[in-house]
Amino acid sequence: MQPSGLVVADDLTGATDTGHEFAARGLRTLVSARGKSTDADAGTDVRVVDTDSRYADPSDAAARVERAVGDDGYAFVYKKVDSTLRGNLVAEVDAALDATGADIALVAPASPRNGRTTVEGFHLVEGVPVAETDAGNDPERPVETSHLPTRFAASTFPVVRLAVNRVAAGAATVAADVEATAREGRTVVVADAAHERHLEAIAAGAARAECDVLYVGSAGLARYVETPSPAADGPPSVPRRERSVLCVVGSTNPATRAQVRALPDSSVVPLALETAVESPERASKDAAAACADRLSESGLAALVSAPDADAPNRAVEAGRRLGVDESTVRERVSESLAEAVRRLWRDCGDAPESLFVTGGAVAADAFEAVDAAGVLLTGESVEEGIPLGRIAGGLADGTPVVTKAGAFGTPGAIRKCAARLGGRDDFE
Template structure:
């Protein structure tokens, strides 16, 4: 392998995501590596540009049709093409418009190569010979095949991106030469060490559009840490948190059920009568509140999410609560929009796939954001405790 000159320090990082949890997941490892980071909602067609620190943009493209999502992604990649490090997040379970959006981002970025690595080993999502697995099972054979908006039909990345060259970890050493000629490369990874090897095999990050999940973001952040670290964002405490569950994924529903067994938690269903849900929360003396969509879907997903966001907005406006745990990307984005927030100032990543920060807006309350399919049965309970107690999870 030829010797490469030392790369210039990475100071500007742009993360382009199709939903809010992906934006938070993509940015959080860099916050832990010392970079300032913000997660921003983008809904009016106006995009910023690369700047020092991390800008993670939720394009809100997952629920859009494929052509619209691709066009929006192309514009975003072109707008942030000047970033030292440019990342297009992809869902580790292959939901969303993965092929169309990554191709559009590659084209808009003007970069020589597209490196796709969706593995997230910390959450049991691995890529083996180009096949995506969840806990060892091909993803199209898991609960993600029944996602209400983006059911996963294939686990084979070669089918999604037939133009790509598939690379196993033992082949990553060829990447400098391959990148010089351009192209698309799907990289298998079963461990964090595989992802670390992938990132270390690419000497000039500006040549590459990276496409991956939080596993890849963590590997990139470890290789591009900032010293000295950015100043900390002040994190206010929460005396009465509200846990918000809009995800229909079975993992989130098990987490919600576990939370509802606690005596100090009062939960309300926002699905049929949002005003009644607000009244129930208003009358409760419980130190922890929860609001959720119905366990059985009785209306369209966007209708239920809108009702849920309305309950959260009223609860925050009346100061019934002073901290939020948000589960599900669409839910989190809709809630932030209802609150009039531009996004969040990131503080850290207390668990894999969980972003913690402070609302960019008023009131500046603490927020934890988690993707619907992440975590075990006790995750919401732990996050509820973290919001109250502060600090890191034990």
């Protein structure tokens, strides 16, 4: 059975939180890690592909999107973009518009429930222009402008703005404006949205419009996209019972660091950064052994790459002493985390019974380490944007898993995830 819907995301945590919006409506939703195919694809309603392209070369990112879209005739295609505008937005949206042959790319990256809004063309995070937030200091590709039309100025297609007064007028007005724009030729339409009702009107208007629309947004818009009725068996479940929990924390976001501080000190295993930069193999071996001890003692281990704000600087300084550039430092730290995961499933006797991962690239590396094809989502979330699923394929097949974007969640989010996975109130 061909999935009726396709979501194409540029990182794994974004893929899972967007896919969750479809699973929560009873659609069997499979997230394919790094575009891997699996036998489970044939039994799903919505396929979500992680192209792992946020920091790829723009031309490579575009090619990955084109391959992901292919020529399969989906009822809808949704291009997931980062809610803080990071990554290869323009190259990937242009590629998706070309690959689908749609008339309009309707772009609405807002997610008001998570504090992301677009007002008068400016994209804000908790009311702050996005270029003035952590996204503006992204170490690999900082967001240089908060103005969405300017962000898309390099598109090969004309760019127009759908103003908030038109969105607020409702679905019929949105549909009329989209149709009128489509008659002028293929176009990227960037939409204002400050409230959930705005996203609902955008999605409903796109469904009503007499033209082909490519949906482009974060998880927020996905919540309202109209879909065919479920045809597959529905999402899997994760019954509540006691399990051991491995947390792998690869994000350096301040929100994640606050969440780590809320964990029991006895559960935290800081990655030895200097060792990781010099020898990922040795660092992973030591980390896996320490995590195995914590899992045996208490059932909870949290392997953390950046327990404090200065950790990334210490890693970079270690790289300088060893003649290693910053990009390679980040790669070796991620490799150390992923290899520790592999060792825990392969070499440490009793494998962890559940997994929590934060940081999109680290999550993808962790899944690669256990040869997972992806995640089947349950439709349940621990907090807004933090979905629960089961690993599909590989050494950890069927293992309950929670993934989280670095910036998401309350200060107690990781503890809540551990409590849900582990079925233990004392974790929370």
